[in-house]
Structure formats: structure tokens, C-alpha cells
Amino acid sequence: MRYDRQIKFKGINESGQQRISNSTVGIIGSGALGTHLAESVARMGIKKLIIVDRDYVELSNLQRQSLFKESDAALSVPKVVALKRELQLIRSDLEIETYISHCDAQLLEEAFMQCDILLDATDNFETRQVMNDFCYKYNKPWVYGACVESTYVACPFIPDITPCFNCVMGILPVMNRTCDTVGIIEPAVSLATSYQVMYAMKILTSTEFEPKLVFGDVWQMDHTTLKFSRMGDINCKTCGDSPTYPYLNLREDQTMLCGRDTVQFTTLNFDQNQIIQFLEERNIEYIHTPYFLRFKFSNKPMIWFNGGRLLIHEVKTVNEAKTIYHQLFG
Ligand SMILES: [Zn+2]
Numbered sequence: 001m002r003y004d005r006q007i008k009f010k011g012i013n014e015s016g017q018q019r020i021s022n023s024t025v026g027i028i029g030s031g032a033l034g035t036h037l038a039e040s041v042a043r044m045g046i047k048k049l050i051i052v053d054r055d056y057v058e059l060s061n062l063q064r065q066s067l068f069k070e071s072d073a074a075l076s077v078p079k080v081v082a083l084k085r086e087l088q089l090i091r092s093d094l095e096i097e098t099y100i101s102h103c104d105a106q107l108l109e110e111a112f113m114q115c116d117i118l119l120d121a122t123d124n125f126e127t128r129q130v131m132n133d134f135c136y137k138y139n140k141p142w143v144y145g146a147c148v149e150s151t152y153v154a155c156p157f158i159p160d161i162t163p164c165f166n167c168v169m170g171i172l173p174v175m176n177r178t179c180d181t182v183g184i185i186e187p188a189v190s191l192a193t194s195y196q197v198m199y200a201m202k203i204l205t206s207t208e209f210e211p212k213l214v215f216g217d218v219w220q221m222d223h224t225t226l227k228f229s230r231m232g233d234i235n236c237k238t239c240g241d242s243p244t245y246p247y248l249n250l251r252e253d254q255t256m257l258c259g260r261d262t263v264q265f266t267t268l269n270f271d272q273n274q275i276i277q278f279l280e281e282r283n284i285e286y287i288h289t290p291y292f293l294r295f296k297f298s299n300k301p302m303i304w305f306n307g308g309r310l311l312i313h314e315v316k317t318v319n320e321a322k323t324i325y326h327q328l329f330g
Pocket residue numbers: 163164165166167232233236237238239240
């Protein structure tokens with residue numbers, strides 16, 4: 001029996017496995033955290049996985065992002081496409097819905113409403129604040145996770161039970177360094193996602209537990225837990241007495257991607273044929289795949305995804321990217 005060892009575990013039992021097998025899990029991001037989380041929840045036996053990521057596989061991902069292959073990097077396969085292919089080999093009966101997209105309020109409200117829980121695998125605070133608002137507004141638990149260098153952190157946020165992410169942010173370990181500058185090792189990823197998956201198991205099986213923020217440094221072999229149930233602010237705009245969910249109403253057109261020297265534009269009104277025609281009129285060479293067009297303009301590598309998302313690489317600021325964008329598209 002496939003889930004025998006998990007059912008024998010006293011915290012899960014037959015009834016817990018039943019709940020797990022009826023559950024839908026959303027994962028926001030498909031990098032180091034997202035791939036580890038996706039494999040774990042798939043093997044755990046959930047019914048359905050919904051996952052979003054805007055990136056494609058690169059060679060430098062393979063050191064810590066599980067399931068991706070060298071061929072995915074060589075072909076710049078979108079991360080969620082590569083992930084779905086591998087997960088389906090592990091669990092042919094798992095329902096998987098993927099989105100090659102930036103995760104914003106609109107996508108959450110369109111695609112993630114059916115989730116029983118959301119797992120955080122993003123690399124930036126802005127998306128987490130949108131997730132946090134979404135989850136508290138629609139009464140869904142979510143589990144924060146992050147790692148950089150050799151440090152890891154995980155924390156469950158449960159509407160009506162715990163204060164929200166905004167209320168706790170002040171005591172979170174400083175995570176303003178990025179993997180691109182100080183690097184990251186796989187054990188830090190594994191620890192963050194192990195705690196996230198443990199919390200997901202408890203929440204999905206309706207196990208009672210005391211929520212704690214957990215963090216540590218695997219290289220230093222330090223580990224700490226912190227209770228945070230009493231840290232809620234009654235004036236919090238997300239979990240306080242009169243919530244307005246401000247981050248759900250933000251609409252950003254351009255975003256600087258975390259530590260990537262990359263700016264993303266999300267409001268392009270062109271379709272693929274128009275972009276191709278546009279590039280050909282300007283004699284700009286391009287690579288065309290089923291998912292995107294890749295080209296260079298003004299010496300900056302760019303990638304245009306079907307659906308209207310444009311990434312401009314090797315830029316330092318949003319303004320620099322806007323200048324190039326307007327040179328290109330007027
Ligand atoms: Zn709050």
C-alpha cells in the first residue's frame with residue numbers, strides 16, 4: 001500500500017491520510033523551495049497541486065532546485081513545465097495545474113481559490129504580502145519559508161488562529177541578502193521546506209498544535225523556535241479588527257526581480273505574432289520556443305513570454321529598463 005508508512009505514523013493515521021488525499025495545495029514559486037515542496041507534497045499523497053512560477057530553468061539552478069535536468073537548462077524550459085513533467089512520473093494520479101506567470105492578486109483570486117493551503121516559495125516580500133492578504137481575506141492557512149546562505153526560516157500563518165505575516169515581520173530574521181550575492185547551500189533549503197511540509201501535514205490533517213516561528217543556521221548548527229500567537233496588532237490592515245487587505249489592491253506594472261538585475265513588465269498588449277512582426281521589421285534576431293521569444297535589444301537580453309510578460313535582463317534600475325522598453329516599443 002503506497003502510503004502505508006505514513007499511515008502507520010501516529011500523527012497521521014488513516015483519517016489523516018484521508019484528509020491529505022482530498023486536499024489541494026498551492027505553491028507560489030518553483031525555485032529551490034518550490035521544487036522541494038512540490039516533490040514532498042506530491043509524494044505525501046495530496047489530490048491536486050497548483051503552482052505558479054515566472055522563470056525558466058538555468059544551469060545555476062541545478063545545484064539546489066530538485067527535479068530539474070541539464071536538458072531543461074539547455075532548452076530554457078519554464079520551471080513549472082519541467083516540474084510538472086517530473087512530478088507526473090512520481091505520481092501519475094496527481095492533478096497538476098501550472099501557471100507560467102508572475103504571481104499577483106489577480107492570479108491568486110483566479111487560480112488559487114480552491115486551495116486548502118498555500119505554501120510560500122517566493123523570493124520577495126511583495127509577493128508574500130499579497131499572499132498574506134489573499135489568505136486572510138479568504139480564510140486559508142499559508143506557510144512562510146525562506147533561506148539564504150546557510151540560514152532557514154519557516155512559519156505558519158492561520159487566519160483566526162495566528163497573527164499574520166505583517167504583524168510578525170519585525171521579528172523575522174534579516175533576509176535582505178540574496179542568493180545571488182551570498183549564495184545558498186542545499187541543506188538550508190531542505191530545512192526550510194521540511195518545516196513547511198511538517199506544518200502543511202498538521203494543518204491538512206487538522207492536528208492541533210502550537211504555531212511557532214522556526215529559524216536557524218545549518219552551517220553553525222543553530223536552531224531556534226519562537227511563539228508568536230500574541231504578537232497580533234489589532235490595527236493590522238490584514239488581520240486586525242477592520243481589515244482592508246491593502247496589498248490585494250496593488251497593481252504593479254513593472255517589478256525589479258530579486259537580485260537578478262532583471263525588470264519585468266506585465267502590461268504588454270501585444271500578442272506573439274505582433275512581437276515577431278515587430279522584431280522582424282527591426283531586423284532583431286530572435287529564438288522562438290513554444291513558450292517564449294528570446295532576443296537582444298540595446299545589448300540587453302530580453303525574453304517575452306506568451307501571455308504578455310517581458311523580462312529585460314542586465315539592467316540596474318526600473319527606470320533604465322523603462323527607457324529601453326520605450327526605445328523598443330515607443
Ligand atoms: Zn496582521
